[in-house]
Amino acid sequence: MKSLSEFVELFAEQLEETDASEITAATVFHDLEEWSSLIGLSIVAMVDEEFDVALKGDDLKNSVTIEDLYNKVVAKL
């Protein structure tokens, strides 16, 4: 299973404008300037590919930090 730090790295790869060094497990991702529903779809696609987990809209909505989202992915494994 991928670790939290690997998840943070994969999350950062989905962003185009935000520097990866700014992204940490504690990042409140909804507050990122470039966050959009489209980036959300890229995150869902990444989680599907890397974890074989199907996220739902509510999983994104109810997560505050990237770590929160990681925990939701792990819970679905």
Place this chain on the structure above:
Amino acid sequence: MAFLDFKDVRIAGISAGVPNTISSNLHPTADDKISSDYSPEEYVKTTGVKERRTSDSLTTADLGYYAAEQLIADLGWDKNEIDALIFVSQSHDYILPATACILQDRLGLSKECYAFDGSIGCSGWVYGVSTAASLLGEGKMKKVLLICGDAKKRFRISGSLLRDPLFGSAGTATAIEYAEGEAGIQCHFGTDGSGFDAIITPDGGSRSPFNPHSLDFEDVDGKQMCRMETRMKGVDVFSFGITTAPKSVRKCAEHFGFDYLDADYFIFHQANMKMNNMIAKKLKLPEEKVPSCMYCFGNTSSASIPLTIVSELRGKCENGKQFICCGFGVGLSWGTIRFTSNNMIVSNLVEVDDSQADKKYVI
């Protein structure tokens, strides 16, 4: 285990009808709901839909009717020999009667005709083809016509309830016939009604009948919508599509013992570009085997698979080409069918003018 194998049947022909009016997403009108988060250019880049066909008068039945007339003429079928007519859509002409009954008379088919409507969306064509195939056989029916698609909404107020620029109108016709010795059609189907609200029109059915509050706007994930409009949980649908469609193709291949990569063409329901690209990537399909028509026609619901064949493959797919077609969406519902073309007729795209809307079956 929803696997089906129909021997001795073939898809004899496919046609598609669309309104002749083009609505461009690069030049949206006040009637088009384009989110203020995107410029028109960004919207087109993101969804893969540059334009689509629209009409405020043509229904799915109108488009399907003209597509069917073209196909019957191209096939040289005798209308009296058409044993069944299946109409699959979620935009029927009337709440009742069934649109298939009206189309039986409008097309001039025999009264000795089996006709009914199926109500299902993006998986509609694969469901329709399998239902048609199940009617065929020795001692059973010989020719079935499937009319399938979505067009003009049941409910729209110009200037208030806007058009979703992702969706276009189309009505298609598919001819399926008994043909001894044909390898036939192999299918896999699935359903997950726990996702019933992933795409839903809340009011207007018997569960929540139309009432004075059906027109009140409410906040749906930041959008103002009324309960007669179809709402979609975009992330849930995306997640469903990218996981379920590849799985269904793989299951069909495993069950029937073929290598899906040997197929010549993979026709997926045209949902949106991001979803379709992801599905093709997961199945490791080469781009040239995955035609798409969403750039010019948008998401046309259950018409999208036959419309893609008509608009993208006419002239190069009629003989000896193995097809894998997968529809998935509202329900949630999905299905994959595999067949090989054998002298399949693919008609020219039929463009229908607003003035050609039905006037006879109107009260």
